[in-house]
Amino acid sequence: MVLPMALSLIVLAAGLGTRMKSEKPKVLHELAGAPLLAHALAAGRALEPARVVVVAGHGAEAVRALAQEIDPAIEVAVQEQQLGTAHAVAQARPLLEGFAGDALVLYGDTPLVRPETLEAMRAARGRADLVVLGFEAAEPGRYGRLVVEGDALERIVEAKDASPEELRITLCNSGVVMADAPTLFSLIEEVGNDNAAGEYYLTDIVAIARARGLTATVVRCDEEETLGVNSRAELARAEAVFQRRRRAEALEDGVTLVAPETVFFSFDTVIGRDVVVEPNVVFGPGVTVETGAQIRAFSHLEGCHVSDGAVIGPFARLRPGAEIGEGAKVGNFVEVKAAEIGPGAKVNHLSYIGDAAVGEAANIGAGTITCNYDGVMKHRTEIGARAFIGSDTMLVAPVKVGAEAMTASGSVITEDVPEGALAIARARQEVKPGLARRLMARLRQIKARKAEQEG
Structure with a gap:
């Protein structure tokens, strides 16, 4: 039995998106690291709907795959012919x-x-049979106009069908509507296509509802909330709006952004209070940064977790699976992938740590590389607590370096190093007196002889 105020969500995602100039379905293009469709679904699912239906068309299988990756319970209907928004909802x-x-x-x-806007629409359903989301447009242009009398919405007129007087209206239609589901589908049954485009407009349901004696009203939102993405330029504009919002939210939540306009967030970035983010930092999907950490300039983070008090960068790259412990330091030109850097450990410069575990308070010298890939499989490196890895050490995985062990600079470590041991794995240095001068003289003679022959 369905509760009277249960909600179903219908997301229209069947458009061709020809202005995107892309083989990919329009709704799969990404904004802040997530497909457009994922953003729309997130807003709607914040209302905890009992049912979710995505109406797909172009690239339906790809759209279905994304929707059901987000939630296997999402159902997908296919609009074989794009005959207008009312026809899409009917599917x-x-x-x-x-x-x-x-x-x-x-x-x-x-x-x-915003989910808050959709909550306002839900609240408005208590006083009207049909609720439409509208906005005051700076340049109404092609938008449908909302014709109101007081709080009552009388009808929606598409711009191409509007009279000169109606075109002067600035309250415009977003296309977002809410109504009792049986009523919505009943209204759609009466929608015709006698208009300039020959399409079945969802907007026509307002006039039909009013003719039946049903009530309709408008909930207003900021114009930028209703921005539809139909081209690359509009995608860039939407990205700018998203980033502006997230920067403002971060500042409001107690995050220091030294140069906010140069920091880019992903759709799911989580940053704690008192984090300091320096200029030109990019957060990819799946990043959590805990209280008091510092993300220094020109760093890129994706799919990682940074603990309290850690310092990242400048010029650092954290890839998926990087887990940075409390107070740890990952410095300039360091890349970390699928690796745990223990509390207080230091990887300060010019190193690659992949498929590894670095113990508490260990020190990784400059130029260290965990050689984790044999061309077919990945292998793991384990470095114990308080170990000291000398500069330019190659750790050929799988290999373990015990707690408080050391490796000499320039070593290639291919065998496990016991706790407290020192490993030296490099050729013995030989010195040949005078050989450098003789060699250089010989090379210059060869070069001079070659120049004479070419001349």
Whole structure:
């Protein structure tokens, strides 16, 4: 039995996206490291809907794969022909047969709508049968106009069908609507295509509802929330809006951004209070930075966790699986991948640590490389607590260096090093007196002779 106020979410994601000039479905293009569709679904799913239906069209299988990767319970309907928004919503009807709660229609290419705005629409359903999301447009242009009388929405007029007087209206339609699901589908049944585009407009349901004596109202939001992405330029604009929002949120939450406009967040970046982020830092997907850490300039982080008080960078790269312990330091031109750097450990410069575990308070010298790949498989390196790895050490995995052990600079370590031991693995140095001068003289003679022959 479905509760009266249960919610179903219908996300329209069938557009061709021809202006994107891409083989990829429009809703799969990424904003802040996540597909546009994922953003729309996140906003809608914040309302905890009982059912979610994505209406796909172009690239339907790819869209289905993404939706069900996000949540296997998401259902997908396919709109074989793109005949308008009302026709698209109608494709969800068979999947929602018998659903008695509300239905919220969102758009997979409109990624910036806030969950708070959708909550306001849900609240407005208490006073109207049909709720439409609108916004005051600086340049109304091609947007559909909302014709209101007081709090009541009378009808929506598409720009191409509007009269000169209606075109002067600045309150515009976002396309986002909410209504009782059976009522929504019943209204759609009466929508015709007698318009300039020959399409079945979802906007027509307002006039149909009013003619039935149903009530309709408008919830207003900022114009930028309704930004639809139909081109690369609009995708860039949406990215700029997203980043501006996230920077403001970070500052409000107690994060220091030294140069906010140069820091780029991903859709799921989590940063604790008192973190300091220096200029030109990029956070890819899957990053958590805990309280008091410092991310220094020109660093790139993705799929990693940085603990309290750690210092990253400058010019550091943390790749997926990097786990940085409390107070650890990962310095300039260091790359860490699928590795744990223990509390207080230091990897200060010019090193690669991959598929490894570095123990507490260990020190990794400049130029150290964990040689983790044999051309077929990856192998693991383990470095014990308080170990000291000399500069320019090659650790050929699989290999273990015990606690408080040392490696001499320039060593190639191919065997395990016991706790407290010193490993030296390099050729003995030989000195040949005068050989450098004789060799250089000989090389200069060869060069001079070659120049004479060519002349």
